[in-house]
Amino acid sequence: MGITIHWYGEVNDRDTTLNVINYATLFAKALKWEYQLYTMKGDAKIEEMILNVEGKTESFSLLIFDRNEHGKNVRWGIVINAPEPIDIESIDISFFEYNNKFIMQNFCKTQAFNDEEIYNLIAHQIIISMLQTIKNTWMPDLKITDEADFDKTYNFNVLIENHAFLSSMIAHIGEMLSGSKNIKKFDGGR
Numbered sequence: 404m405g406i407t408i409h410w411y412g413e414v415n416d417r418d419t420t421l422n423v424i425n426y427a428t429l430f431a432k433a434l435k436w437e438y439q440l441y442t443m444k445g446d447a448k449i450e451e452m453i454l455n456v457e458g459k460t461e462s463f464s465l466l467i468f469d470r471n472e473h474g475k476n477v478r479w480g481i482v483i484n485a486p487e488p489i490d491i492e493s494i495d496i497s498f499f500e501y502n503n504k505f506i507m508q509n510f511c512k513t514q515a516f517n518d519e520e521i522y523n524l525i526a527h528q529i530i531i532s533m534l535q536t537i538k539n540t541w542m543p544d545l546k547i548t549d550e551a552d553f554d555k556t557y558n559f560n561v562l563i564e565n566h567a568f569l570s571s572m573i574a575h576i577g578e579m580l581s582g583s584k585n586i587k588k589f590d591g592g593r
Contacts, residue, residue: 405514405573406566408527410534412545413504419541420479420498420505426540427481427496430533437484441497442477480507489522494530496537507542513551515566516573524562527553 414420424440431438480497492512498505513527514520531547531554538545547554551565 405512405516406527406551406569407510407512407514408530408534408550409510409548410545411506411508412538412542413506414498414542415504417505420507423507423537423541424479424481424496424498426537427483427494427533431481431483434485434529436486439482440480441482442479485526488519489526490520491523491526494533507545514569514573516570524559524566527551527562528559 428438428440478497478499480495483494483496485491485494492510494511495509496507497509498507500506511530513523513530515523531549534545534547535554538547549555551562553562553565
């Protein structure tokens with residue numbers, strides 16, 4: 404639960420995938436963020452699902468990836484981890500082949516839950532910039548979904564407000580479930 408950046412794109416050739424992964428590697432090296440290149444063997448299957456909650460319908464894809472060493476599919480890419488004090492999920496820029504296309508699909512949660520996690524918002528901006536560069540350079544059809552809407556405005560105050568709003572909602576749910584009124588919230592230093 405929390406602000407997340409999602410991305411999905413397809414390309415037709417393996418060279419493009421390698422260019423994207425090489426760029427992501429340079430990106431991690433330049434920022435001095437930890438990274439690991441990897442290859443996994445197995446089968447990939449995409450299931451399209453519909454989620455309906457209180458009259459709002461949302462479609463999403465679920466990737467099922469079997470890590471069976473004898474499978475016929477391979478996933479290759481890079482996992483990037485931001486250093487402290489940033490506390491976000493790993494950034495996985497990777498591809499797998501499906502129906503004669505090379506698919507990149509993943510997400511990264513950047514939610515700041517309290518004021519000590521303000522650095523997550525800087526990481527959020529950096530990830531959007533990296534994905535936008537990938538889109539503009541190699542994958543023009545890359546779909547980037549930024550739940551904080553930073554990619555639409557590039558306004559830091561909007562990023563703070565959206566993180567603060569969701570942090571408040573998550574804290575409220577936590578208070579309701581635990582009965583505690585002392586859960587820390589992110590308010591962007593306001």
